[in-house]
């Protein structure tokens with residue numbers, strides 16, 4: 134991508150269909166169903182109008198729980214990833230279609246076949262976010278696969294991705310258009326021939342999301358794209374440098390792995406208006422009840438008798454895994470240190486529980502006028518804090534409209550975003566080497 138330093142580096146853009154958490158302001162009348170196809174279609178069409186690289190679905194294979202009850206402060210439930218993407222293939226032409234599918238709970242042959250099918254149906258636009266899935270209780274839904282330790286999940290994922298790629302490669306080779314691919318290791322014992330011809334991309338695009346050293350190495354060894362949480366400028370630069378170093382250590386061209394942090398944004402006519410809007414959105418995202426549940430997940434205790442508009446609980450967190458909140462991907466690793474930091478912050482800024490949760494959990498990455506947001510995005514990519522962004526809107530499904538109408542044209546004027554799609558496949562549009 135990018136080319137010489139005098140050229141403007143191209144910004145890669147991804148539209149994240151909002152998940153079932155409180156990033157979306159579900160109480161806003163503009164927020165519609167997270168299940169109806171019309172919502173997926175609207176967001177995908179908007180992304181394609183904005184010349185985004187791909188549309189992206191996260192996945193949760195079990196409903197979130199809090200204190201043994203379904204966590205129902207936001208919306209609950211979402212349809213199957215591949216089914217939605219297949220339907221979207223018929224209402225879009227160029228947009229990539231990326232689905233999160235767990236390497237812990239699926240089977241390589243089946244998934245390789247499903248992704249190859251999506252690649253055929255969409256004319257070369259399929260992508261797979263190969264996650265390991267982080268919570269043991271999801272494993273209860275999959276008795277056969279069960280749950281694995283963190284390190285085992287990455288070992289299985291590496292073996293899984295190798296097998297999936299092997300099946301993609303075995304298509305179109307050998308007698309009758311396919312050769313037998315064999316995988317025998319600790320996790321798999323498979324000998325199979327693909328049932329489809331070679332996919333248009335050969336190998337559909339593989340994305341990785343996982344932040345530990347093992348996760349980063351897994352991506353450095355085998356992914357085309359990383360979906361990260363490091364959207365801020367300095368943390369983004371540190372993450373970018375770390376991952377590209379790992380990519381080089383695996384003997385790969387650093388440009389062959391794209392780093393795409395998830396970010397949120399608010400645009401306004403003036404900087405002051407954008408700041409005001411952003412703060413308003415944050416308090417809508419974090420209701421009093423949401424703040425208490427968030428605090429409970431860190432303290433590991435019932436805090437329902439606390440006033441969200443009052444001071445932080447004068448209690449120590451319960452350190453052992455109480456399972457009070459299950460099914461979130463973002464868990465605090467060290468509750469004692471986190472609570473200590475929060476106490477200091479709350480005292481210094483005189484924050485209530487709700488103010489504190491707003492402060493630590495829901496800050497938008499880009500806030501400003503369309504001009505300043507476009508300039509910030511170009512700066513992040515130029516300075517290698519990222520190769521682009523996964524935009525997570527706070528309204529479902531219309532939340533990308535203002536970005537596409539107001540920021541995209543400015544990125545195009547600066548030469549940082551394509552005016553038209555030029556590649557035949559997602560891989561080509563992303564500027565990745567052939568699969």
Ligand SMILES: Cc1cc2nc3c(=O)[nH]c(=O)nc-3n(C[C@H](O)[C@H](O)[C@H](O)COP(=O)(O)O)c2cc1C
Nearest residue numbers: 191192233264265266267342343344345348361462
């Ligand atoms: C940005 C990001 C997004 C993720 N999205 C999902 C998801 O949609 N579904 C899922 O099952 N796991 C998801 N995960 C979980 C990871 O696959 C992984 O299991 C978890 O982060 C633990 O690995 P780590 O210690 O390497 O981060 C996500 C992780 C990250 C960092």
